[in-house]
Amino acid sequence: MPKHNKPIPVIGLPPDIGIMLFKTTASSLRGLEDVQQSHRDSWHLLTLQLKGATTMEVDFQKVVIKPSSVFYMHPNQVHRVISFKDAVFYSLIIDNKSLKPEYLKLLEDLTPVQPLPLNKETFTILSEIAAVCIKLYERKDVKLYASLLKDSCHT
Template structure:
């Protein structure tokens, strides 16, 4: 049986001097592959642009095979790992919330989680030029260095976001229900462990519980309670699969004092016990 850490490892920004922005090119052979193959979270936005080669990533239990040229976006706190790489050459952009354009940050939250993108030749050429500019800015020594680098990276990320939006199903402006659903989703990501009553989210959004339920059904076909339970189950699965916390500890972490109730809920919603789900992580 392989070792599981007590907590899912969290990578904080790796370089204080960078002030929340890192952009660099590298080869897979230069990476600490054993570290990358272990499931972890980041507290920053990660854009991985594969320019040569191929690889397999796992993000929240979904595996993706990516072939160059392609792009994968990992939002903060998603659990992910690199499973394998072949002849990889890539650009990586790490950027913190405070360095992102507010509009871009909002769009990234709305579109996440996002599947990887295959890049058309024309777009890849434009992104390559934008990356080259960002890297040149990184090497400048100017009084406004950080602002220049920040603006350059935001231009690159704006191009990336526009491509994700072009490939998304959504083409018309968001309806009122979709806007409320997006706001509910943001709030749920922050409060799911502490607040499980739909009324709490409705009050925070200044609408009635009935109207919030109507909006979530129109936008997704599912109720508020369904989304709350789905978010809790995602975090439970993350902890069961990637950590050694006991079921009782996970229940308490997710706000359930009665771990037996949590166990029954997990079984009802997933069709298997928490321990059965955990055992699958060792198969």
């Protein structure tokens, strides 16, 4: 009998959203069933793991993201979440059109990518930056919101 390959689904952002920022705990995640199935995303994902561990399969390789580390995933990489263990993390989701061309080129040249452990000072600085960026993200009524958001993400 011939083997039928199912296409791997691609999850995209709504057309009017190019950037999303959020802090997540494993217990706050909804729709986990979707991300536990192999899929691709149409965006870049940067994750700063604050606590716990996130175990994923990325391009059919197991990846464990531990505390005080940062992880980047390209658009279209096949991946799925295996588990969260007391995980708390910041995530930045950003599409190609929201990135500066020089940053997009830099990110496109990164492959394959593994979680990067951070020293205490760098981790603290990035955590503080992420917290400020999320505050800006939540202030949607501010003049120049889109510009401030885009610039804060490029920080």
